Amino acid sequence: MEKICVAVRVRPPAPELSPENGSSLWKVEDNRISLHKSIDTPITTASYAFDHVFDESSTNASVYELLTKDIIHAAVEGFNGTAFAYGQTSSGKTFTMTGSETDPGIIRRSVRDVFERIHMISDREFLIRVSYMEIYNEEINDLLAVENQRLQIHEHLERGVFVAGLKEEIVSDAEQILKLIDSGEVNRHFGETNMNVHSSRSHTIFRMVIESRGKDNSSSDAIRVSVLNLVDLAGSERIAKTGAGGVRLQEGKYINKSLMILGNVINKLSDSAKLRAHIPYRDSKLTRILQPALGGNAKTCIICTIAPEEHHIEESKGTLQFASRAKRITNCAQVNEILTDAALLKRQKLEIEELRMKLQGSHAEVLEQEILKLSNQMLKYELECERLKTQLEEERRKQKEQENCIKEQQMKIENLNNLVTNSDFKRNQSEDFIISRKTPDGLCNVNDTNDVPGTPCFKSASRSFVVARSNNYSGLSDFSPMVHSLGNVADEDTWMKLNKGFVADLDQIQFTPSVKCQPTPLSIPTTECPRESYKEVEDLKSQIELLTSEKDSLQVKFNEQVLLSNKLMQEMSELKQETLTMKEIPNRLSESVANCKDVYKDVIVTIKSLIADKESPTANLLLGTTEITTSLLSTLETQFSMIMDGQKTGSSIDHPFSDQWETLRVSLKNTTTSLLSDAQAKDEFLNCHNKGQETAALEEKKLKSELTIIKERYNELEKELFSDKELLEASRESHEKLIKEVKFLKEERDSLDRKIFQSTQRMRVIASDKENALKDLNVEVKRRRDMEEEIKHISIAFATRHKSFVSFHSEIKSKMQKLTTQNSKAP
Numbered sequence: 001m002e003k004i005c006v007a008v009r010v011r012p013p014a015p016e017l018s019p020e021n022g023s024s025l026w027k028v029e030d031n032r033i034s035l036h037k038s039i040d041t042p043i044t045t046a047s048y049a050f051d052h053v054f055d056e057s058s059t060n061a062s063v064y065e066l067l068t069k070d071i072i073h074a075a076v077e078g079f080n081g082t083a084f085a086y087g088q089t090s091s092g093k094t095f096t097m098t099g100s101e102t103d104p105g106i107i108r109r110s111v112r113d114v115f116e117r118i119h120m121i122s123d124r125e126f127l128i129r130v131s132y133m134e135i136y137n138e139e140i141n142d143l144l145a146v147e148n149q150r151l152q153i154h155e156h157l158e159r160g161v162f163v164a165g166l167k168e169e170i171v172s173d174a175e176q177i178l179k180l181i182d183s184g185e186v187n188r189h190f191g192e193t194n195m196n197v198h199s200s201r202s203h204t205i206f207r208m209v210i211e212s213r214g215k216d217n218s219s220s221d222a223i224r225v226s227v228l229n230l231v232d233l234a235g236s237e238r239i240a241k242t243g244a245g246g247v248r249l250q251e252g253k254y255i256n257k258s259l260m261i262l263g264n265v266i267n268k269l270s271d272s273a274k275l276r277a278h279i280p281y282r283d284s285k286l287t288r289i290l291q292p293a294l295g296g297n298a299k300t301c302i303i304c305t306i307a308p309e310e311h312h313i314e315e316s317k318g319t320l321q322f323a324s325r326a327k328r329i330t331n332c333a334q335v336n337e338i339l340t341d342a343a344l345l346k347r348q349k350l351e352i353e354e355l356r357m358k359l360q361g362s363h364a365e366v367l368e369q370e371i372l373k374l375s376n377q378m379l380k381y382e383l384e385c386e387r388l389k390t391q392l393e394e395e396r397r398k399q400k401e402q403e404n405c406i407k408e409q410q411m412k413i414e415n416l417n418n419l420v421t422n423s424d425f426k427r428n429q430s431e432d433f434i435i436s437r438k439t440p441d442g443l444c445n446v447n448d449t450n451d452v453p454g455t456p457c458f459k460s461a462s463r464s465f466v467v468a469r470s471n472n473y474s475g476l477s478d479f480s481p482m483v484h485s486l487g488n489v490a491d492e493d494t495w496m497k498l499n500k501g502f503v504a505d506l507d508q509i510q511f512t513p514s515v516k517c518q519p520t521p522l523s524i525p526t527t528e529c530p531r532e533s534y535k536e537v538e539d540l541k542s543q544i545e546l547l548t549s550e551k552d553s554l555q556v557k558f559n560e561q562v563l564l565s566n567k568l569m570q571e572m573s574e575l576k577q578e579t580l581t582m583k584e585i586p587n588r589l590s591e592s593v594a595n596c597k598d599v600y601k602d603v604i605v606t607i608k609s610l611i612a613d614k615e616s617p618t619a620n621l622l623l624g625t626t627e628i629t630t631s632l633l634s635t636l637e638t639q640f641s642m643i644m645d646g647q648k649t650g651s652s653i654d655h656p657f658s659d660q661w662e663t664l665r666v667s668l669k670n671t672t673t674s675l676l677s678d679a680q681a682k683d684e685f686l687n688c689h690n691k692g693q694e695t696a697a698l699e700e701k702k703l704k705s706e707l708t709i710i711k712e713r714y715n716e717l718e719k720e721l722f723s724d725k726e727l728l729e730a731s732r733e734s735h736e737k738l739i740k741e742v743k744f745l746k747e748e749r750d751s752l753d754r755k756i757f758q759s760t761q762r763m764r765v766i767a768s769d770k771e772n773a774l775k776d777l778n779v780e781v782k783r784r785r786d787m788e789e790e791i792k793h794i795s796i797a798f799a800t801r802h803k804s805f806v807s808f809h810s811e812i813k814s815k816m817q818k819l820t821t822q823n824s825k826a827p
């Protein structure tokens, strides 16, 4: 068990700053760094000790010598090793790792040192392969082969965690590697920010795989394989300072998030073993790749760089806290010896031995050299083949997943079809319903609305469908996996947490789990697969077209329904108007009766005043008639008020009533007028009463006949009242009917509203489903095209390689034959 080696390096102040701004507040003494308020006034709380502390005047040479050299030497011995630079942007990470012309950085020095070391070890044979990658926006890109983008991380029993498809160059000397690094540098993502004109926007990992075995055949057969990682991290950045926006901002978010996860991993690892729970290596690609270096089988050193300027004090403190925690991590490094064929060197050795055996006796050293060269080449091909194999396996898996996707899509489309059929069925029902409303009797069955089926099955189906889609597609793409979860990562708050060593709640900022790509089985001819896929895609397209037309027809029907509903609304408002007019009828009738009563009373009062003899039969008759008529009118009034109280509504037939009452009033007036004239005649008659008794009998007879007339008139009035009553009854009935009709129309309108709402919802769901399906389809088509392209490339590459391999074999064969013949001729 050994601790991670942690060092701090303070870079010189930026030259553009004035001397007082540039004067460092950090004081370095031996392996201790402390913060000073002013010169010689240390702030006790801000003093840190590390394995090494390098001040502003330090060189990369001294950093290499003191910090990294041992790890590099150990790597040559068979230990895994990792060195990485951590710190805020512009603090000197890249300067430390890459360096300058005059002062090369750790990577270059390591490369040279590895080969120097190898040359010093005479009893072992080495095979070195290198790779160079970057993690940009949480995607792994190959810096040695630009076409290898978005590579995936895999785990292998013997190889451990590895990046599939990453180009590994077999190298024979340091200069070759340095050239490769230079070519890789060109492909790195840099960008300009306020803080660094040449800011690294990605984490870069330079990796050397060192295989070695003893030259002495009698010694152990074991092969040592060690991995050396030299990492230049992108710097954490405070958005306010870098002034990042757009792409830079997005990059900053990814950078900060992955560094935060690195911080979390370091935090957890720095806890005592007992407290160590789950270490979230898998939360970012960086920590996943560095997993063996952090808390695993590796010798690791971290160089934490800080900027000396006062305005960077917070970031510097954050970096020092990170360093303090990292110092507590212990690793368990051991030499990696393997005995299986997984070691490339072992296989290569076997083949070379075979050739050597065949060549035994021959002194053709040149030829041996040639064969060695060819063997190296063969190994390269083999590596390439391996890479292709993994790629093909990937493709195969992708294909399977794609097939599943297509199946699911088909199911979804079927679902959609069912839904559309369902909605058609409901629509037809609703149309039937509307027609049934217009049956000849004009009355509709209110209960019909209750029979209209609801849409629960549709809704539940669509919801589950959407959920299924999101579940299936959230992980379908490997690309830009955390855009949505990054909302707050780069903000000030997060920055503060990052620099204060805050352990983030990873549940909140978790990456979307990456998803494996689609495979293409090698055994299936590449031309057939796309054809099938095209067919499926075509099917999908036609189904979508079908859906679109269904949607359009639904739209048309929906519009019709809206029109119908508008018409119904208009009819309803007309009916309401009529109902209002009807409501006023009893009121008016009652008023008319009251008027009649008043008029009648006036008339009676006048008549009474004209009758001199209050006891005369005429007066009695008048009194009787008055009582009857008054009670008649009161009855009428009561009737109307009863109607008013009972219904409080009316109908439009008020004119006939008014006419009736007008007739009634006129007839009453006529009666009173005739009574009045009779009374006057009687007065005259009384005046000349004394003239003779003989006319008395005649007069009585006349009065009797008048009484009969009045009685008849009364009967007539009664009849009229009766007919009025009937009329009123009829109007009441029609009024009731109208109320029912209105109620009915209201319900119909409500049900229509509901239906319109439901069909709108349905249409929205269908439209969104269609959109999603289209999107998926496009993604699918694009992916398939990409895949085809890739397969083509692979097939071509494979064919070419196969060809050259065959030719190489035949070449060897012919050379062997030549040698054999030479050998046989030699003696």
Ligand code: ADP
Residues within 6 Å of the ligand: 010, 011, 012, 056, 058, 087, 088, 089, 090, 091, 092, 093, 094, 095, 096, 196, 198, 199, 200, 235, 305
């Ligand atoms: P980072 O990679 O941390 O963002 P860089 O390594 O790009 O920062 O450094 C920013 C600037 O500071 C560069 O111009 C670099 O040359 C300079 N610099 C950093 N460290 C040193 C150093 N120790 N000596 C001289 N210049 C340095």
Ligand code: MG
Residues within 6 Å of the ligand: 093, 094, 095, 199, 200, 233, 234, 235
């Ligand atoms: Mg940098």
